[in-house]
Amino acid sequence: MAAPLDADALRRTLGPPSGPWASIDVVTSTGSTNADLLARATGPDAAPDRTVLVAEHQDAGRGRRDRVWEDRAGEGLTFSVLLRPREIAPERWGWAPLLAGLALVGAVGEVSSVPAALKWPNDLLLGAEPAAKGAGILAEVGGGDGGDRALVIGMGVNVATPAADLPAGATSLVAEGVDPGRDVVLVAVLRALADLDRRWRDAHGDVVAAGIVDDYRARCATLGREVAVTLPGDRRLEGRAVDVDRDGRLAVRAPDGDTTVVSAGDVVHVRPAAR
Numbered sequence: 001m002a003a004p005l006d007a008d009a010l011r012r013t014l015g016p017p018s019g020p021w022a023s024i025d026v027v028t029s030t031g032s033t034n035a036d037l038l039a040r041a042t043g044p045d046a047a048p049d050r051t052v053l054v055a056e057h058q059d060a061g062r063g064r065r066d067r068v069w070e071d072r073a074g075e076g077l078t079f080s081v082l083l084r085p086r087e088i089a090p091e092r093w094g095w096a097p098l099l100a101g102l103a104l105v106g107a108v109g110e111v112s113s114v115p116a117a118l119k120w121p122n123d124l125l126l127g128a129e130p131a132a133k134g135a136g137i138l139a140e141v142g143g144g145d146g147g148d149r150a151l152v153i154g155m156g157v158n159v160a161t162p163a164a165d166l167p168a169g170a171t172s173l174v175a176e177g178v179d180p181g182r183d184v185v186l187v188a189v190l191r192a193l194a195d196l197d198r199r200w201r202d203a204h205g206d207v208v209a210a211g212i213v214d215d216y217r218a219r220c221a222t223l224g225r226e227v228a229v230t231l232p233g234d235r236r237l238e239g240r241a242v243d244v245d246r247d248g249r250l251a252v253r254a255p256d257g258d259t260t261v262v263s264a265g266d267v268v269h270v271r272p273a274a275r
């Protein structure tokens with residue numbers, strides 16, 4: 001097992017006092033860091049804007065649609081951030097997982113030369129083609145409808161997990177031949193995410209004006225590909241992924257030219273279309 005993450009060292013590295021992050025805590029084990037921060041979204045001890053919670057291990061890590069997120073203590077990086085972007089109307093918060101994806105892809109590029117790209121809506125792909133899933137993102141909204149509403153963005157990154165311990169279809173930085181250290185990856189992600197969050201808030205959530213949509217399109221491996229999108233009720237949509245729009249939705253053009261736009265919250269699966 002790699003060295004445990006040291007919260008004091010992380011705070012020091014991010015600068016006084018922890019850069020833009022209000023607090024950074026590391027726990028040895030928990031169910032889910034997303035669940036923990038959602039529980040602290042509201043109430044007398046509500047977590048402040050820009051709270052970070054890292055777990056060495058989660059025993060109930062979850063992905064989209066209540067899927068399981070697997071990690072092995074000391075090998076993966078599992079953490080969540082709680083944001084209260086009051087400058088942005090909650091209708092625009094759907095960009096959160098895409099923003100986090102941009103932070104991940106930027107951070108991996110900074111700490112390694114492993115090819116990294118985004119699979120819309122919430123996966124980071126690592127390695128040469130065919131790339132595999134190296135990280136996943138789960139964004140959830142907590143708190144009430146009022147001023148205590150909060151965004152919780154969780155990320156699971158396969159850093160030091162050996163290939164043999166990974167679930168099918170997954171990879172890790174170590175499996176791709178580099179071991180930058182979980183602390184180094186975490187600091188790079190938190191710096192990148194803080195920058196993107198600042199740009200997002202400064203633009204009041206206008207991702208076009210902030211240049212965030214263009215950045216996302218440039219890193220999105222889904223665009224230009226033939227995809228099969230499964231929607232609730234076993235509905236299926238096949239065609240070429242042609243755009244990610246200002247609301248973070250994917251536009252899919254069917255062979256007959258009809259274009260359908262799908263939201264991240266609606267999709268069950270996005271897979272390469274069978275040829």
Ligand SMILES: Nc1ncnc2c1ncn2[C@@H]1O[C@H](COP(=O)(O)OP(=O)(O)OP(=O)(O)O)[C@@H](O)[C@H]1O
Pocket residue numbers: 063064065067068069070071122123133134135136156158167169170171268269270271
């Ligand atoms: N450590 C891990 N690394 C990579 N993948 C994981 C890990 N733990 C769980 N998974 C996979 O991630 C899935 C959840 O992610 P998501 O809901 O994005 O589905 P997906 O399989 O990545 O996407 P899609 O079905 O659209 O291809 C889980 O069902 C599981 O298969």
Ligand SMILES: O=C(O)CCCC[C@@H]1SC[C@@H]2NC(=O)N[C@@H]21
Pocket residue numbers: 031032033034035058060061062063064067069077078079080122123135136137138153154155156157
């Ligand atoms: O691939 C997915 O569907 C998303 C996976 C998200 C996993 C992270 S690990 C930290 C945070 N806590 C959780 O329970 N899930 C997210």
